[in-house]
Amino acid sequence: MNQPILRVENLAKQYQRGVFKKTTTFSLNANFEIAKPCVVGVMGPNGSGKTTLFELITGSNLPTSGRVIVNGQDIHEVKTLQRDRMAVHYHQSYQVRSFQKKKPDFLLSNATEKSPLIHLFDEPQFNTQDGYIGFMLDFFTRLKQSGKLVFLCMHPNEPFHIDILREQCDSFVFVQKGVVTQAPDFTTLTNDERVRTYLGALAPQR
Numbered sequence: 001m002n003q004p005i006l007r008v009e010n011l012a013k014q015y016q017r018g019v020f021k022k023t024t025t026f027s028l029n030a031n032f033e034i035a036k037p038c039v040v041g042v043m044g045p046n047g048s049g050k051t052t053l054f055e056l057i058t059g060s061n062l063p064t065s066g067r068v069i070v071n072g073q074d075i076h077e078v079k080t081l082q083r084d085r086m087a088v089h090y091h092q093s094y095q096v097r098s099f100q101k102k103k104p105d106f107l108l109s110n111a112t113e114k115s116p117l118i119h120l121f122d123e124p125q126f127n128t129q130d131g132y133i134g135f136m137l138d139f140f141t142r143l144k145q146s147g148k149l150v151f152l153c154m155h156p157n158e159p160f161h162i163d164i165l166r167e168q169c170d171s172f173v174f175v176q177k178g179v180v181t182q183a184p185d186f187t188t189l190t191n192d193e194r195v196r197t198y199l200g201a202l203a204p205q206r
Helices: 050-058 080-085 132-145 159-168 186-191 193-202
Strands: 006-017 023-034 039-043 065-070 087-091 118-122 149-153 171-176 179-183
Touching: 006 050, 023 050, 023 171, 039 050, 039 132, 039 159, 039 186, 050 087, 050 118, 050 149, 050 171, 080 087, 118 132, 132 149, 132 159, 149 159, 159 193, 171 186, 171 193, 179 186, 186 193
Parallel strands: 023 179, 039 149, 039 171, 087 118, 118 149
Antiparallel strands: 006 023, 006 065, 171 179
């Protein structure tokens, strides 16, 4: 049986403050699976945990509990310098994020992939005036066609952003207050009242 490209198993990340009496300041929880190559749209308010989720998927942030399985391999058990063969995170200006580890590299496994299966684009700065948007949308399509999984995180503030999500994405993830929810299509996503409140005037009419 083929492995899903990505399986996020009971993943949790808690940020705490305090030394003797710890207080949880933020908590992210996710449990979902993506079976095959596609483009997944990601949305959610600022500070909801979207970037943290991306960092956990790529291994640049250590989970409090749970696992991230990329094509059958736990990315947090892969040598740090080889994790970008599994998944890569492009954060706004497209610099690659650094990696965190819970063990010395000699106790970690070699990556089973030679090039990243998962590409996570974190709020790319689309501009309709410079032609860059067409290049990137074509790039997402080519990645999908070559067997890759693409995450496209956007914070919509223009109607054309909604059009991009509707036309380019096969499924969706909505993140709010650390809660990660999957939606199989654009209609299901935008029928969620939390999403409609988030989008405000940009929410499609029913």
